[in-house]
Amino acid sequence: MLIQDSSLPDDSRRADDLMPVKPASGRGRSHGTSRKEAFDRWFRYPAGFASDYVSTLLETLDLDPGSLIIDPFAGSGVTGTAARSAGHSFYGIETHPLIAELANLKLQTPPGSPESLIETASSLAKTAERMAPSAGDALKKEADLTQRCFQPAVLARLVSLRDIIRAGHAGHWGPYVKWALLGTLRDVASVRVGWPYQRPGSQRQPRFTDPLERFIQRAMWMAEDLQQGVIIRSDISASVTHGDSRDPETWKGAIGAQGCVASPPYLNNFDYADATRLELYFWGDVTSWADMCSTVRSGMITATTQQTSVGAAREASSRLARFANAGATVQELTAQLQAERDKRNRGKEYDRVIPDYFAAMAQILENLAKSMTSGAPFVWLVGDSAPYGVYIDTPGLIGQIGEQVGFSMEKDIVLRRRGQRWASNQTRHDVELSERLILLRRQ
Ligand SMILES: C[S@@+](CC[C@H](N)C(=O)[O-])C[C@H]1O[C@@H](n2cnc3c(N)ncnc32)[C@H](O)[C@@H]1O
Incomplete structure (x- = not known):
């Protein structure tokens, strides 16, 4: 009824x-x-x-x-x-x-041309690859949930990118690339991170294997949407x-x-x-x-x-x-x-x-x-x-x-x-x- x-x-x-x-x-x-x-x-x-x-x-x-x-x-x-x-x-x-x-x-007015967002994301990804910590002690500082969601090599790149962005290297595009990165997390996780619960005990095949490539892809979508939709x-x-x-x-x-x-x-x-x-x-x-x-x-x-x-x-x-x-x-x-x-x-x-x-x-x-x-x-x-x-x-x-x-x-x-x-x-x-x-x- x-x-x-x-x-x-x-x-x-x-x-x-x-x-x-x-x-x-x-x-x-x-x-x-x-x-x-x-x-x-x-x-x-x-x-x-x-x-x-x-x-x-x-x-x-x-x-x-x-x-x-x-x-x-x-x-x-x-x-x-x-x-x-x-x-x-x-x-x-x-x-x-x-x-x-x-x-x-x-909703806000973008701080620059959408092309410069893509350039910024690509340059950050290169630096992140270069500076990624070798899996080990550096990653042990991460929250337990974070450590359990990713393969060590993937996590090393994600952390490297995050630290560069947090340090201000993305300039006025900082908040945008932060979201390109946050959007990437569930794409490259090797455990079940569906909604509403993240289940680090349950393994799965990651949907995408290269976090930096996926990050750039996401920044490109953002640039496209800003170009056409604002x-x-x-x-x-x-x-x-x-x-x-x-x-x-x-x-x-x-x-x-x-x-x-x-x-x-x-x-x-x-x-x-x-x-x-x-x-x-x-x-x-x-x-x-x-x-x-x-x-x-x-x-x-x-x-x-x-x-x-x-x-x-x-x-x-x-x-x-x-x-x-x-x-x-x-x-x-x-x-x-x-x-x-x-x-x-x-x-x-x-x-x-x-x-x-x-x-x-x-x-x-x-x-x-x-x-x-x-x-x-x-x-x-x-x-x-x-x-x-x-x-x-x-x-x-x-x-x-x-x-x-x-x-x-x-x-x-x-x-x-x-x-x-x-x-x-x-x-x-x-x-x-x-x-x-x-x-x-x-x-
Ligand atoms: C059903 S969702 C709405 C999602 C939204 N329509 C969208 O398209 O994303 C309800 C939202 O209300 C927010 N919320 C809960 N309590 C709130 C409050 N006291 N003031 C403002 N937002 C609140 C939640 O965080 C959640 O994002």
Whole structure:
């Protein structure tokens, strides 16, 4: 049975000609940054949008040219690059420091000619080959995860390149070649580094054997995309702020927004910090799990049981109390989840996740309402979930909260079913899940 929000009239729950259900690429996907498309190919962020889908969505919203589009969960900046291509301005907020940096890089004006990026990358690769440390003591200083992911000769070249870039030898192209290198890591790893977990204990054949060649290839893609895809117009601005979209201070650049296309973290779904562990450890942004929590996780909304605390859940519940219907539903679900946890030995604290998650959504929706102009549409892609088999209608609850802070709910469309990957797992619930697209409008 596919569960839907029954509070909406029938025709608003169906896909219709107003909202594109199928991405233009025909792959049937709304998410999953492409390995091939311009800008997306800089780094594959699986939580990211499929850019052709965002372009189609933006077209469907029928916005005035030069509108300001916002995304409070900007990720790798796919809404940003799609908005810019359509001639709109863009302002995004992203809390993951590394991913925010990537998004900004795609959106900013390049510091020189794209040809000079390729020259810089080639010259760095030559120096890296010359200076690569012989496998041995030098590599033992690397994080354990880094050491286990690569063959020693490959790691020696990666480390050599990294150290040259970190020392400033790439000049103003530094951040770009850094990403050409970070994008190379998973290509040349000799263990399974798929998403969301990196599994250094599980060997695989590397997809590419020469890290320096692959690095240059990646720099060439970047140069090509910068050449063709960056529209420099004084009336268009595009940027991503590194920050927490619960914090009203981060929304300053969003005032007067005329549209929003975004996808928030799904409840109980994906640990964005852990998923990027390889890149964070390799570059040296984090050196321990505690570091990871303080530098990457701290600004993220609670969406998994690893992020919870009793105090935060209690405080969130009291903040939600003023949202009459949604607040009561969250309270009921919390009680059901607590009862499920009590039945189990060392059960998971889903009952602490949901108040915190929806209180965060309420705060972000309030910030959104303050920023958007009257009549402006916002479209979010979000999935529902069923921890311990307790169904949580996340899109429906977000819609209800939205209606209480100044939006009207216009559409709630099922895009696709999800969760079938675990269908054969007897211990998992059999509640059918879906990904939905909700359209709300500022009153
Ligand atoms: C589903 S992903 C969105 C990806 C994005 N649409 C793209 O194309 O790359 C959700 C994003 O929200 C970010 N996020 C989580 N909590 C946040 C917060 N409090 N403020 C801003 N961003 C947050 C995560 O780091 C993640 O990148």
